[in-house]
Amino acid sequence: MxxxxxxxxxxxxxxxxxxxxxxxxxxxxxxxxxxxxxxxxxxSKADLFAGLISGMGEERSGFSFGNSALEEELHQFGLAFLTAHMGERNLSFFRLVMNESWKSEELRELFAKHAQSRWFDELSDFLEKRLELPDAGSIAQIFISMLLSERNRVLMGRRSPLPRDEIMTHVSLVVGIFLKGLPRDHTVK
CATH class of the missing domain: 1.10.10.60 (Homeodomain-like)
Structure with missing residues (x-):
């Protein structure tokens, strides 16, 4: 309590x-x-802030990778990830970090260590196992960046957060582009 x-x-x-x-x-x-x-x-204040932003990564709508086709797994990940990142709480914390991180090394380090780490780690592990890519972390970062491309417009006040139907459309577009751009020598399991 x-x-x-x-x-x-x-x-x-x-x-x-x-x-x-x-x-x-x-x-x-x-x-x-x-x-x-x-x-x-x-x-400490740092521990308190870390607890708050780490907790945001747990807002996953019960998502976990399974054994479905690669496209379906990426689509489900994208929906859960982008839905969480378009929430007002997440957007507010991201605005705070962007506003203050240039002057606070502590805040930069907290964000780098605790924000999105679970999402990123799970996606990297999934891609490494499923695709046998040598640099799954870089590939995961590209996929996440593509998913978050609409967030920039939201953060700049150029649009409101995406509703569910637009999230689904954006995720489908990202997954399609991402899969077409994978290295040709990868192996899908």
């Missing part, structure tokens, strides 16, 4: 005051607990 209150308070403060503008004292006050209680659950 206290842990949830602390994380909820921290999220509100991070999103309204930024990473640099949020203190552990403010989190304690916002959560209605003592500062000692906050530190019992999270030893």
């Amino acid at each position: 206290k842990r949830e209150a602390i994380y909820a308070a921290a999220e509100r403060l991070f999103l309204s005051h930024g990473y640099e503008g949020t203190t552990m004292d403010a989190v304690a006050e916002e959560a209605g607990v003592t500062k000692q209680t906050v530190y019992r659950y999270c030893p």
